[in-house]
Amino acid sequence: MNCFTLDLAPDGLGKLTGYVQEPSSELSNMNKRPALLIFPGGAYQRCSDREAEPVALSFSAQGFQTFVLRYSVKEKGVFPQPLLDAEGAIRALRTHAEEWNLDPNRIAVCGFSAGGHLASCLATMSAPELRPNALVLGYGAVDKKVALTNRPFPLERVGPDTPPTFLFHTWEDPVCPVGGSLAFAQALNQNGVPFELHIFQNGQHGMATGKPLSSNGVLENTDADYSDWIRLCANWLFHQFGSFETPGRQFSYLTVEGEGRFHGGIQLGDLLRYPEAKEVILKYLPEIERHSMPRLVSRYSVPQYSKFDPATLPPERAEQLAKELEALPYKG
Amino acid sequence: MNCFTLDLAPDGLGKLTGYVQEPSSELSNMNKRPALLIFPGGAYQRCSDREAEPVALSFSAQGFQTFVLRYSVKEKGVFPQPLLDAEGAIRALRTHAEEWNLDPNRIAVCGFSAGGHLASCLATMSAPELRPNALVLGYGAVDKKVALTNRPFPLERVGPDTPPTFLFHTWEDPVCPVGGSLAFAQALNQNGVPFELHIFQNGQHGMATGKPLSSNGVLENTDADYSDWIRLCANWLFHQFGSFETPGRQFSYLTVEGEGRFHGGIQLGDLLRYPEAKEVILKYLPEIERHSMPRLVSRYSVPQYSKFDPATLPPERAEQLAKELEALPYKG
Amino acid sequence: MNCFTLDLAPDGLGKLTGYVQEPSSELSNMNKRPALLIFPGGAYQRCSDREAEPVALSFSAQGFQTFVLRYSVKEKGVFPQPLLDAEGAIRALRTHAEEWNLDPNRIAVCGFSAGGHLASCLATMSAPELRPNALVLGYGAVDKKVALTNRPFPLERVGPDTPPTFLFHTWEDPVCPVGGSLAFAQALNQNGVPFELHIFQNGQHGMATGKPLSSNGVLENTDADYSDWIRLCANWLFHQFGSFETPGRQFSYLTVEGEGRFHGGIQLGDLLRYPEAKEVILKYLPEIERHSMPRLVSRYSVPQYSKFDPATLPPERAEQLAKELEALPYKG
């Protein structure tokens, strides 16, 4: 994993921390991953660590490329600076999409509390190419009652082009009233924007993951039901973006006899019954004898084996093996 | 997060990749984390990426410091070299415990397939100070039927000092017979070693996390029930090691009137009712007015507030605030 | 379990089906259970079986006494008749509380679709003694857009005395607009009534449990995320009502030597070391020898054993045993 922190200037004043999983030939369905960009909360006075790395890693564990933006706060946090920072972060993700193995069209932004206010500004006010493809709002500060002097009120900007949104909140929240999430959901509903909303009755403001690991040792920051939001949110994101491709395994059912000759498309298990073919195969795959996985491996063709275990049989060697097999004379 | 790869030489030939979460004043209960050191499988021919980073991140997300050891394989993988590599990795974790914010006495080792063989060697054959504090074996190659020429047979080394062990396997496994895990569990049982064992009926060999993200696009590498091992294993590890401390929140119930004077131990909500105290408090905590969290914050004393939100009110400033409050005359 | 169907007349025209779990000395913490009364949906044209027994049994399995009301529908379903039926059902539950082992103050009503309309009428319009203690609304027909000619509009009756409410709905619902649940939640919020709300994006109208078992064989009636509502709802109800008491086990730490005499409060394990006491104990508990549970049972006093296993040692026999023990002379 490539963990780094970037200064976004001149594209903003923020700092972008990336948790980028690198590609592997053994994870061939994971080269272009969805991404989650997190805006922690902190009343525009700070960016809380409790809503940063612990959240990022929760989604890294689900296969996402994750990022945390520490945007401008305190005196530097006067609008539109935080929004410029947010736009800089999205631009960075889309620009580096190839380098960071992410799909520039499957980027979700997840904001907590004040970060939820910022995320919803980005999703409703920025130029189309700077908006996320999905929005996640955790106890977002989107209610009129939350003091937002000199800040935009994104609720009024919700439109049919607002991205699909996942919202969660607790009814008990004494800081950001739950009515904000209700009103935001209603605005989405009126505009025909798909959304999912989970309001848990129990739990205070700022519970982050709801697990002890992001609690700062405060029991009131934990709740088992609330912490379900992570699973529900990951499932929802997979529903929006699609999950990672896992087609059923392909086996070969071709035999030497049926084909009337040797070639790489034939089932390895069948080829191994012919001493001349076995000799060739063992040159490339000596472990195939020692291993005890006959049920599985013997049903692959040469290219299928290479796809299954590219470290042992890289594509170019698989081709060579196939050629050597083709060169063998078959006496019927 | 500090992600790095270390060469273990001269303490072995392995490469140790670390996923180290750094401390934060907002994660004060997470400074000394438990650690999980992973040995991927690969028949001592390679170290599979599918059993490396995806597993590490699954446990990072649960608060663990995680590590992957890529030990010596192929011609270099002749015993005792892999075991020396494993010992080098454990030594590195214990030596760098402070630097890597981990508890040197809460280190679990998790091995898959051949990596499970290696992990169980480490746990049963190495010097006491090089053994892990808990052992996790995923479809471990610990059965006699698995070709282990010139390699130790750890099953026979299980003793009362073998660490508590969590085993999981699938009955269908065509590569490493499930009987190995059964026999290992029986050896643990005979020696009075606590263990947990989950044998899922369905699933082939090498399913790693059992989720699409570690499947290499192979449907047969996924199974929802099997993938429960991660949650069950994390819970088991917390049971062995203890979880992260989350005592109930402490509030102050002291009032100015009750105390007959101003001081920092009094509830902020009560202090704020006195204009002279309010003026002092707002110097240190200007946001306390703007914020709308009276229910919560107003019940803290000064040091409790500092513990709750050290970024805004660091301990030394909390002390100054307390002193200024104490200096205020109280007219009754 | 006592399963029965009652005609509610003259207290209404409905039919009440009960699934009443009977008390047992081995389930001593379950004698006064919470109850769930279900109003299936069906557009006031019928009461759908898919939202009846499968839902009832889901909550029976969580320890609730459950009931299904089949209220008046079609031409008989003209208001206020269905509401009179609902009131008759609540009255029946409260009247038979003792007979049916339920707590008359812990009755939740759960309505689906049109049944949700009926449930919310009951919870907002009926006399206080006929209202439920908690309300569950599954894709409730509470939106203005749903044709409700000649029926009350409960949304406008929500007040501070409306019971705590758990709502769930799907965004995709093409029959009962999700906006109804949002508006209902907002009304609860404005009245300070605690609530929990789960809007799942995916899923059509009338999914009942969301599992194949209530799907009528229609794949579109199933969704794994949606079916979480049952667990979330049961947890929420336990949070409202309290769960079933499970205090930590009480052991005796008294010894014969410490007490200077024999009596029933002494740890059985200690008593069994004295042949004269053992003889007495074996008369009452012959299996205590044959059984191999010394770790556990030997730490009980006589009354604790009786509480643990009343079938083997009923209270009156426990008293006799204690008396016989007390009568034994102790020679120090």
Added chain:
Amino acid sequence: MNCFTLDLAPDGLGKLTGYVQEPSSELSNMNKRPALLIFPGGAYQRCSDREAEPVALSFSAQGFQTFVLRYSVKEKGVFPQPLLDAEGAIRALRTHAEEWNLDPNRIAVCGFSAGGHLASCLATMSAPELRPNALVLGYGAVDKKVALTNRPFPLERVGPDTPPTFLFHTWEDPVCPVGGSLAFAQALNQNGVPFELHIFQNGQHGMATGKPLSSNGVLENTDADYSDWIRLCANWLFHQFGSFETPGRQFSYLTVEGEGRFHGGIQLGDLLRYPEAKEVILKYLPEIERHSMPRLVSRYSVPQYSKFDPATLPPERAEQLAKELEALPYKG
């Protein structure tokens, strides 16, 4: 639900309690359900209520027809009487299969503790037609160390024809040693019988469901991880037996114009566009106008609607409607 208790005599001395869910036209995929027959534990001295109804209802909630056998105990519980009782119960289930809406070839037997001993006797010693189709053993008393004088030792009877088995146990169990389950699993493994085994480290003997509801108020009888056995077991049973059929929904894509005439196979939504067809349809389905489910219902043909909502449009009326539609002249 039909709850009843049967005397098995002369087919045994046991009492069989049934929890039989009755068929419904709205639960058309549930007419032939799998069954679970439960043998509670109690050291052949009693049949514990804690392992009876609470377990039965847990599986009723998953769609199973469930049964509890209270077999002969104490002086009457001398072998082979309990086994004869067990055989009588299986015979009753298979004989009444049609009446009780269960599949006689999908009967699982689940035994706890001594009931696990009895269940494993039945599964390994009885005549083929009296064996269950799947076996569930909860902390089964199958270890040699458990006093079994004058009782069979089923472990030695395990053979290739033993049914697939799901075992669970806790390592801490002080009464029935966990080694029994390990040995039983090994015997199954040696005989090629599919099995699933979950050994949880924590938890005492006799935890039943592991939830407060079956704890008798004893905290030590509860454990959240352990209570997962119910979900894992239900999933495993569905894997053995198949789950309840839920094919994707069938819609009609035929139009009046495309067909050149009116008939019942045409999409209702299309038919409703023709006043003459609408008039006919409204006779049979007056609510189709009032209802607001056009998206869904309008895509059904007449027989599909009848299958979707047989209460409103029973098959015979659907046929009449189709005939009336066919009789309408179509002018092109």
